[in-house]
Amino acid sequence: MNIPFVTHSPNDTLTLGEKIGQHLEIGDIVFLFGDLGAGKTTLTQGIARGLGVAREEYVRSPTFTLVNEYRGKVPVFHIDLYRIASSRELENLGLEDTFAGEGISIVEWAEKLFAEEDASTPLLGIERWIEIHIKIEEGESRKFNIKPHNIGSSNHPVFALH
Ligand SMILES: Nc1ncnc2c1ncn2[C@@H]1O[C@H](COP(=O)(O)OP(=O)(O)OP(=O)(O)O)[C@@H](O)[C@H]1O
Numbered sequence: 660m661n662i663p664f665v666t667h668s669p670n671d672t673l674t675l676g677e678k679i680g681q682h683l684e685i686g687d688i689v690f691l692f693g694d695l696g697a698g699k700t701t702l703t704q705g706i707a708r709g710l711g712v713a714r715e716e717y718v719r720s721p722t723f724t725l726v727n728e729y730r731g732k733v734p735v736f737h738i739d740l741y742r743i744a745s746s747r748e749l750e751n752l753g754l755e756d757t758f759a760g761e762g763i764s765i766v767e768w769a770e771k772l773f774a775e776e777d778a779s780t781p782l783l784g785i786e787r788w789i790e791i792h793i794k795i796e797e798g799e800s801r802k803f804n805i806k807p808h809n810i811g812s813s814n815h816p817v818f819a820l821h
Pocket residue numbers: 666667668669670671672693694695696697698699700701702720767798799800801
């Protein structure tokens with residue numbers, strides 16, 4: 660299962676994020692993959708908006724805190740693992756509670772959740788997640804691929820994204 664999208668401007672990406680946010684459920688964990696400047700934070704801003712976080716709330720990368728929490732119709736956790744150097748460091752953050760809680764989590768640099776390049780199971784006991792891969796294309800174009808993992812063929816709203 661792979662749901663593709665293309666955007667042509669940052670604003671377009673915000674709109675896509677908003678649409679994705681409207682198709683998430685409590686407990687969802689979204690993994691974002693993409694190079695520096697791909698648009699992970701921009702997409703997260705849109706997702707937060709789609710989850711009812713006020714437009715005035717300034718969603719930006721939680722560089723120093725690692726986790727920012729926003730109040731939408733459910734709690735929205737924005738996690739940026741860019742600075743995490745080891746799986747031990749990751750395991751000391753207490754993120755398990757965040758992931759297992761009654762909110763929706765969005766993770767930038769989600770590759771840090773995989774102990775090895777080819778590991779197929781993330782750390783911290785995460786069993787179901789939604790991957791979004793972002794590729795930088797010509798100019799301001801970005802390609803997005805949304806892949807639900809172990810979400811099954813349930814009636815999760817993400818499958819209605821087209
Ligand atoms: N279609 C697009 N979607 C999103 N951002 C775009 C697009 N076109 C150009 N940009 C620019 O790309 C940059 C994306 O920045 P953003 O902080 O969202 O990326 P990021 O993936 O979070 O980067 P980092 O790895 O540093 O956290 C911004 O400067 C934005 O203006």
